[in-house]
Amino acid sequence: MASIELNSVSRIYGSGASAVHAVKGIDLKIEDGEFMIFLGPSGCGKSTTLRMIAGLEPVSGGDLLIDGARVNDVDPAERDLAIVFQNYALYPHMTVRANMAFGLKLRGLPRSEIDTRIADVARVLSVEPLLNRRPAQLSGGQRQRVALGRALVREPRAFLLDEPLSNLDAKLRSVMRTELVKLHRKLGTTMVHVTHDQVEAMTMGTRICIMRGGEIVQVGRPQEVYRNPADTFVAGFLATPPMNLFPGRLEARGDSLVLVAEGAEIPVPAATAPGWGGHAGREVIIGLRPEHLAEAPEGPAPAALQLSVETVEALGPETILNLRLGRNGPEIAARLPADGDWEAGQPVTLHADTARLHLFDPATTRSIPRGAAHAL
Amino acid sequence: MRPKLAVLARHLVLAGFSAAIALPLLWVLRVSLTDKLTAYKLPPEIGQIGLHNYAEVLTQYDFGKWFGNSVAVAVAATLVSLPAAAMMAYASARYRTGGWPLLLGVLASQMIPPIVLVLPMFLVFMTLLPVPGLVAITIAHVAVNLPFMAWIMVSFFDADTRSLEEAARSDGASRWQAFRMITVPVAMPGIIAAGLLGFIMSWNEFLYALILGDHGSQTLAVGLASMETHAGVNIAPLAAATLLALAPVLVLLPFLQKYLIKGLSLGALK
Ligand SMILES: Nc1ncnc2c1ncn2[C@@H]1O[C@H](COP(=O)(O)OP(=O)(O)O)[C@@H](O)[C@H]1O
Numbered sequence: 001m002a003s004i005e006l007n008s009v010s011r012i013y014g015s016g017a018s019a020v021h022a023v024k025g026i027d028l029k030i031e032d033g034e035f036m037i038f039l040g041p042s043g044c045g046k047s048t049t050l051r052m053i054a055g056l057e058p059v060s061g062g063d064l065l066i067d068g069a070r071v072n073d074v075d076p077a078e079r080d081l082a083i084v085f086q087n088y089a090l091y092p093h094m095t096v097r098a099n100m101a102f103g104l105k106l107r108g109l110p111r112s113e114i115d116t117r118i119a120d121v122a123r124v125l126s127v128e129p130l131l132n133r134r135p136a137q138l139s140g141g142q143r144q145r146v147a148l149g150r151a152l153v154r155e156p157r158a159f160l161l162d163e164p165l166s167n168l169d170a171k172l173r174s175v176m177r178t179e180l181v182k183l184h185r186k187l188g189t190t191m192v193h194v195t196h197d198q199v200e201a202m203t204m205g206t207r208i209c210i211m212r213g214g215e216i217v218q219v220g221r222p223q224e225v226y227r228n229p230a231d232t233f234v235a236g237f238l239a240t241p242p243m244n245l246f247p248g249r250l251e252a253r254g255d256s257l258v259l260v261a262e263g264a265e266i267p268v269p270a271a272t273a274p275g276w277g278g279h280a281g282r283e284v285i286i287g288l289r290p291e292h293l294a295e296a297p298e299g300p301a302p303a304a305l306q307l308s309v310e311t312v313e314a315l316g317p318e319t320i321l322n323l324r325l326g327r328n329g330p331e332i333a334a335r336l337p338a339d340g341d342w343e344a345g346q347p348v349t350l351h352a353d354t355a356r357l358h359l360f361d362p363a364t365t366r367s368i369p370r371g372a373a374h375a376l
Numbered sequence: 377m378r379p380k381l382a383v384l385a386r387h388l389v390l391a392g393f394s395a396a397i398a399l400p401l402l403w404v405l406r407v408s409l410t411d412k413l414t415a416y417k418l419p420p421e422i423g424q425i426g427l428h429n430y431a432e433v434l435t436q437y438d439f440g441k442w443f444g445n446s447v448a449v450a451v452a453a454t455l456v457s458l459p460a461a462a463m464m465a466y467a468s469a470r471y472r473t474g475g476w477p478l479l480l481g482v483l484a485s486q487m488i489p490p491i492v493l494v495l496p497m498f499l500v501f502m503t504l505l506p507v508p509g510l511v512a513i514t515i516a517h518v519a520v521n522l523p524f525m526a527w528i529m530v531s532f533f534d535a536d537t538r539s540l541e542e543a544a545r546s547d548g549a550s551r552w553q554a555f556r557m558i559t560v561p562v563a564m565p566g567i568i569a570a571g572l573l574g575f576i577m578s579w580n581e582f583l584y585a586l587i588l589g590d591h592g593s594q595t596l597a598v599g600l601a602s603m604e605t606h607a608g609v610n611i612a613p614l615a616a617a618t619l620l621a622l623a624p625v626l627v628l629l630p631f632l633q634k635y636l637i638k639g640l641s642l643g644a645l646k
């Protein structure tokens with residue numbers, strides 16, 4: 001069990017003109033027992049951060065603390081953390097059993113203890129029939145389980161998982177998502193899980209840490225981040241389809257605020273967004289989630305939008321419409337129940353739940369907070 | 377049918393190449409089984425065949441001693457250079473020690489004709505390192521073969537074994553334990569291939585063995601050459617001796633091929 005703390009931790013690869021600043025002084029505290037997700041696009045520094053925690057990558061600047069003790073210069077072998085790699089990194093010349101026993105033998109555990117632990121974990125992960133096989137004789141899903149098992153038998157202070165599910169097919173991935181969450185609940189051990197898959201991020205973690213370009217953009221519980229994205233990057237990254245983002249202008253008309261965009265005027269009762277008053281008269285980026293558009297008025301402050309259907313994606317339980325706002329407005333997506341019957345080219349009226357609208361500052365891309373009265 | 381024709385054409389080309397390579401060897405085999413007079417006849421004749429040349433080589437010459445010297449030199453040179461080359465390859469692959477200039481330098485050094493290095497090498501052993509012939513030859517072979525063996529092994533220590541080692545380090549292994557218990561066994565086919573190659577290079581080497589050795593330390597390559605005296609070439613026993621000298625290499629080659637291929641396909645094991 002361990003808490004992990006990063007204080008202005010940075011990592012620079014190389015030096016001089018060719019130096020790559022992969023992690024740019026990030027601050028983060030992962031609490032003991034937490035399931036923390038590192039989410040971000042490829043190359044944003046997730047793996048580098050995880051590898052620094054594991055001790056496989058030197059820390060270029062800042063302090064890394066495990067359970068309050070600075071571990072910047074502690075050998076990976078001494079950190080008592082288990083890492084699961086994307087490519088599993090199973091020892092090809094050893095059987096599954098020997099793979100699992102490797103770390104325990106190094107620690108000098110007695111044979112009987114090693115056998116018990118392997119038997120327990122093998123049962124939990126259903127890899128008992130595979131114990132005498134070699135990695136080359138396993139399927140991808142089986143290798144993934146064995147890699148996980150090798151980490152589990154260690155009973156480490158924390159698990160570090162670097163995209164462990166990304167090489168699995170969709171079905172197996174969703175099974176393993178659930179299993180990992182169950183495992184975490186059962187063990188209560190700190191887990192840090194790296195992924196670029198926002199479904200994993202939303203469903204697995206107790207908190208998500210969203211990274212971009214070597215920096216942390218936002219940290220929070222999944223619902224929190226979903227409800228209040230800190231900037232357009234987070235808004236456009238989480239959920240599929242992501243939040244619709246299009247340019248507009250915030251105008252004050254008497255007591256009311258109106259968002260004017262190409263092809264639409266959306267009234268926003270000023271009382272629902274006291275924080276926005278100060279931005280009247282300015283250009284903004286409007287953020288509207290596809291699921292906050294509905295055929296019938298919904299929420300405390302709905303606003304009707306005139307749209308035309310461009311494409312229809314019937315997914316079964318729901319339908320995604322790609323629509324044009326007004327005649328020449330921006331293209332936006334809507335997520336609707338599947339029972340509608342739409343065709344390309346058809347005009348539709350949808351109601352936006354303006355209580356769930358977001359505004360972003362076009363200059364900084366940061367969210368403009370609604371202020372105290374923000375009701376969800 | 378077209379595909380069959382294409383296959384036939386390909387086999388004809390390959391058969392041609394194989395014949396070009398095999399012909400000299402077959403010629404030597406023929407000579408080794410006949411006598412001196414028949415050997416030079418054109419067009420070639422098979423004549424009276426027998427094993428008398430082999431008997432002559434084994435009884436009239438120091439063949440046994442040459443063979444023993446060659447075995448001693450090649451085995452010693454390989455045993456000394458292989459671990460060192462493995463560690464050098466590891467350092468280059470894992471820590472980029474020396475960077476690409478070192479690797480390029482190693483490759484470039486292989487392109488220098490050995491004759492260029494022989495004289496300096498001779499002076500070194502004359503003045504700085506006056507050791508017995510067999511030891512001098514062994515050291516020379518280590519010096520010449522080690523960089524090349526390391527160069528061959530670099531690719532076996534690359535990316536794949538790196539993440540395995542990281543896994544081992546997290547599992548609690550020290551650098552040395554990870555190298556010994558994970559990296560070396562996984563890269564073993566490559567290490568064996570490099571060792572076999574080093575052995576064969578040492579076995580076949582002539583120039584250093586000639587210059588650095590004395591009468592007691594003649595290796596097979598030098599001994600065979602000495603069968604060519606100013607009194608003439610004793611061609612038939614020489615052919616027999618050549619084939620006998622070739623035998624160990626022929627035995628090793630299939631293994632070399634097997635391990636090279638096994639090593640090269642290591643990546644598939646991931
Ligand atoms: N060994 C390395 N040398 C140089 N640059 C690297 C190295 N490893 C990663 N990088 C760079 O650091 C950045 C972050 O990489 P990484 O942490 O692997 O990203 P992620 O896991 O989020 O996809 C990328 O720009 C990548 O190119």
Ligand SMILES: [Mg+2]
Binds near residue numbers: 047
């Ligand atoms: Mg990564």
